[in-house]
Amino acid sequence: MKKIISITLAVLFAALLWYFFLKPQDYRVSFEAKAIPGTIYETVKAWNQSFDSILPITYDSQEHFTQMVMANDSVHTYEWSILPVNDSVSKVVVNIKDADHSFHNKLQVPFSDTDFEKGSRKRLLDFNDMLLNHLESFKVKVEGQSELFSSYCACVTLKTTPEKKAKGMMAYYNFLNTILMENQVELNGPPFVEVLDWDLKNNSLSFNFCNPIIRSEKLPNHPDIVYKRIFPKKALKAIYNGNYITSDRAWYTLMDHATRQGIAVDPKPVEVFFNNPNMGGNELKWRTEVYLPLKDSDE
Incomplete structure (x- = not known):
């Protein structure tokens, strides 16, 4: 019994250590878009211009890039991963982190709908509206x-x-x-x-x-x-x-x-x-x- 308890506590400790200190994001938003990765990437670039303090996008590929977003007095990191589903639909996954308040966010996120979560969802809903409008502007x-x-x-x-x-x-x-x-x-x-x-x-x-x-x-x-x-x-x-x-x-x-x-x-x-x-x-x-x-x- 003591061995089982010890293993359980060790697993729990490892899980908490990973969640609070190693997990790369504080919050994740995912959605599908009727667009290819390149179009989504270019729309993110245009969206990035709408923020008061414009910080550059770090480009790895059109399927993976990192954006720095000004949110009130904080800088949030948006790590974008765009996975093609077929020739016209992509799955978009955005990992969001506030480096200055990461521990606090991770502590609160499982138990309440925080302002950090609400603000992140609101920004990405605004982005999705912009993407939908853009997709109607060309063929x-x-x-x-x-x-x-x-x-x-x-x-x-x-x-x-x-x-x-x-x-x-x-x-x-x-x-x-x-x-x-x-x-x-x-x-x-x-x-x-x-x-x-x-x-x-x-x-x-x-x-x-x-x-x-x-x-x-x-x-x-x-x-x-x-x-x-x-x-x-x-x-x-x-x-x-x-x-x-x-x-x-x-x-x-x-x-x-x-x-x-x-x-x-x-x-x-x-x-x-x-x-x-x-x-x-x-x-x-x-x-x-x-x-x-x-x-x-x-x-």
Whole structure:
């Protein structure tokens, strides 16, 4: 009997030690979302901007990252894990910890619905509302394997964050068009973006913003304009409808599709824009063709 009591007390002591000092979170919230991990990750980034004191997100992958949230006078750690259920649904698990009050939270959580729990649930309900609204603002349709177009083009090279890609495009749209028109350069199709580097960990993006043109002897020599040719290449293709600010949702969709199908791709999307945002209108009718190049078999 003494041995049983000793073992029971040892197990109980170990459990309490784990719960109060080793358990990584004070509270856990989980829910399902009709979105792929990349879309959820980008929405968390946008949501993070809504807090008064903005602290950076620590990125491990689009399925796992850590966010620091200001909650009154405390900083809470939100550790996000996003587990794909199928091609359109993900399970979201958020482990929440208040390092300054962790012992107190763990002591109270099992016995009462604390302000810490209520505040955590309220914030994540607000996030879920934001995610649902965002999902209604765009559409992505994967069309499958296609071929990247061929064109000679005039480009400006930009480096920014993915969120500011559209702002950078708009800043140079009139600049590029004006110089080409003044030099009587003939356009040969809608403008497009060619991604050069997409760095998720550092949240940076470098890309060429280009106008297809007819090559001629009248091409202006300008320090900010480069001329190049886009060559045909096999690619996965999707149609994106929505604001160009969030067109990278199609990038994530194509990456997710490629992973599920076991297709090797080069994460450097090309986007072709068929609407001028300056003209306004229903953003869900704006059309963008998005290409994700396939890797060559020898790469």
